[in-house]
Amino acid sequence: MAQLLTVEGISKEFNVRGKKVLALDSLALGMDHGEFVTVVGPSGCGKSTLLNLVVGLLPPSAGRIVFRGRAVNGINPEIGYVTQKDNLLPWRTLIENVELSLEIRGVEKSVRRRRAEELIDRVGLNGFEEHYPHELSGGMRQRANIIRTLIYDPELILMDEPFGPLDAQTRIVLQDQLLKLWSANRKTILFITHDLIEAITLADRVIVMTSRPGRVKHIAAVPIPRPRDVYQIHTSREFQEVYERLWRELRPEVIMTEV
Amino acid sequence: MISRGRLFLYRLLFGLLLLALWELTSGRLIDPFWISSPSRVSVYLWQVISDGSIFGHLAITLYETFTGFFIGALAGISSGFVLARRETLAQILDPYIVAFNGIPRIALAPLFIIWFGIGPNSKVILVVIVVFFLTFFNTFSGVKGVDIELKNILRVMGASERQILFKVTIPSTIPWVTTGLKISVPYALVGAVVGEFIAASKGLGYLINYNTSLFSTTGALGGILVLALVVVLCNEVINRAEAYLLRWRPREEVRTERELF
Numbered sequence A: 001m002a003q004l005l006t007v008e009g010i011s012k013e014f015n016v017r018g019k020k021v022l023a024l025d026s027l028a029l030g031m032d033h034g035e036f037v038t039v040v041g042p043s044g045c046g047k048s049t050l051l052n053l054v055v056g057l058l059p060p061s062a063g064r065i066v067f068r069g070r071a072v073n074g075i076n077p078e079i080g081y082v083t084q085k086d087n088l089l090p091w092r093t094l095i096e097n098v099e100l101s102l103e104i105r106g107v108e109k110s111v112r113r114r115r116a117e118e119l120i121d122r123v124g125l126n127g128f129e130e131h132y133p134h135e136l137s138g139g140m141r142q143r144a145n146i147i148r149t150l151i152y153d154p155e156l157i158l159m160d161e162p163f164g165p166l167d168a169q170t171r172i173v174l175q176d177q178l179l180k181l182w183s184a185n186r187k188t189i190l191f192i193t194h195d196l197i198e199a200i201t202l203a204d205r206v207i208v209m210t211s212r213p214g215r216v217k218h219i220a221a222v223p224i225p226r227p228r229d230v231y232q233i234h235t236s237r238e239f240q241e242v243y244e245r246l247w248r249e250l251r252p253e254v255i256m257t258e259v
Numbered sequence B: 001m002i003s004r005g006r007l008f009l010y011r012l013l014f015g016l017l018l019l020a021l022w023e024l025t026s027g028r029l030i031d032p033f034w035i036s037s038p039s040r041v042s043v044y045l046w047q048v049i050s051d052g053s054i055f056g057h058l059a060i061t062l063y064e065t066f067t068g069f070f071i072g073a074l075a076g077i078s079s080g081f082v083l084a085r086r087e088t089l090a091q092i093l094d095p096y097i098v099a100f101n102g103i104p105r106i107a108l109a110p111l112f113i114i115w116f117g118i119g120p121n122s123k124v125i126l127v128v129i130v131v132f133f134l135t136f137f138n139t140f141s142g143v144k145g146v147d148i149e150l151k152n153i154l155r156v157m158g159a160s161e162r163q164i165l166f167k168v169t170i171p172s173t174i175p176w177v178t179t180g181l182k183i184s185v186p187y188a189l190v191g192a193v194v195g196e197f198i199a200a201s202k203g204l205g206y207l208i209n210y211n212t213s214l215f216s217t218t219g220a221l222g223g224i225l226v227l228a229l230v231v232v233l234c235n236e237v238i239n240r241a242e243a244y245l246l247r248w249r250p251r252e253e254v255r256t257e258r259e260l261f
């Protein structure tokens, strides 16, 4: 079967005050249906840019992106995008934010309410339906950000460091919830993170990117069976092995970015 | 935070203190001819209220203020919206808008009287101009400042441009529009009164001016007091409307760009 998504040697160049900055350089990757792929790389290596290109918010400078056998040209509403900033609409309550995409698609009010309430329940946000985003904690907003994308059931979901700003405990809880949501309907997820432990915990495959200009440096399969216990997983031997191998690849890139 | 009841009490006490100071100063330190006194002003107000003569003036001023306010706000908000979404047109008109806005409104008042007569029309038009610019600039900056990421998120969800307008652009512009409307109300009132000062046969501005010309400080201060009361009442109504419309916002200081009349 053909892959759901293939990124064929894309490059992206930005013009920053007259100077050309190459953010991505002939990056290639492919994703199968139902796969959970994570991407790690030093900050500024072009991870967010990659997602913006995949969803079609930015055109590539070279190369192309093929989704379901068709080259992407412009914004692709079959792809869900959980951005780094939660980007909830501040004038809508939690439940109104979660319903938004169904409202846009013209789904009947009672149907979308029910769907939204179901998801709100699943991530333990019940009781906060009528709260405005500024009345929610960072972790709650990020959960809302994720379920408002899940609600319209896009085939591929992009996630840009969704747990980045959260504290360690909250992150683990949300990782657990995300894996449970994912295993319930097996959508395809491309998940960016700068946290190697998180990358391994979640993924079928981990992609390591080079420092800018971003390219794929290394791809490792994570042979840890599912369902996984996110609270314990990092103590297992398989985890340690994958971690060490990936860290060897990632370390020089991170160090290069620091200096 | 101070409780509502206490706040009201302290405000009342402060007002009474001011009145007491005024009453005590008058006749002891300064001749009441210059500053009148609260008791004299009260008597005057009671008289104009009981014979009903104040209401005609009040009605005219309120009519001018609110007619001008609604027309000006409507025009200002819609032009702000249109220009913020038409880059080229906004660039072409920019120097003219800046120049026109730079003209002190008070310089226009006599011209408007010549063009539109000494009746309420000339004041309404003056108010329209005042309110137009305040609401225009606020709406314009609001539409310009809409978060592009929010729009993109909706595009990714498959929203049409029309849906983005109604679900993102308009709601995120509302705080700016309400700020524009809020600061417009007192300026609208001032616009109407200034117009009446220059030439009119009715209205609170006319009444104050008339009393001043007779050296009746009691009458002038009485008119000013009524004017102040109207401003406070309008402000209260607007604050409540704003609190309701912007209930989704965290509390913060209101951004206001004050403009000199």
Ligand SMILES: Nc1ncnc2c1ncn2[C@@H]1O[C@H](COP(=O)(O)OP(=O)(O)O)[C@@H](O)[C@H]1O
Residues within 6 Å of the ligand: A014, A015, A016, A021, A023, A041, A042, A043, A044, A045, A046, A047, A048, A049, A050, A212
């Ligand atoms: N819209 C843009 N205009 C100019 N430069 C950009 C833009 N977006 C990203 N860049 C540059 O591209 C590089 C990669 O950015 P980004 O994709 O945000 O990195 P990451 O998400 O991996 O931290 C950075 O050097 C950044 O400054």
Ligand SMILES: [Mg+2]
Residues within 6 Å of the ligand: A047, A048, A049, A084, A160
């Ligand atoms: Mg990023």
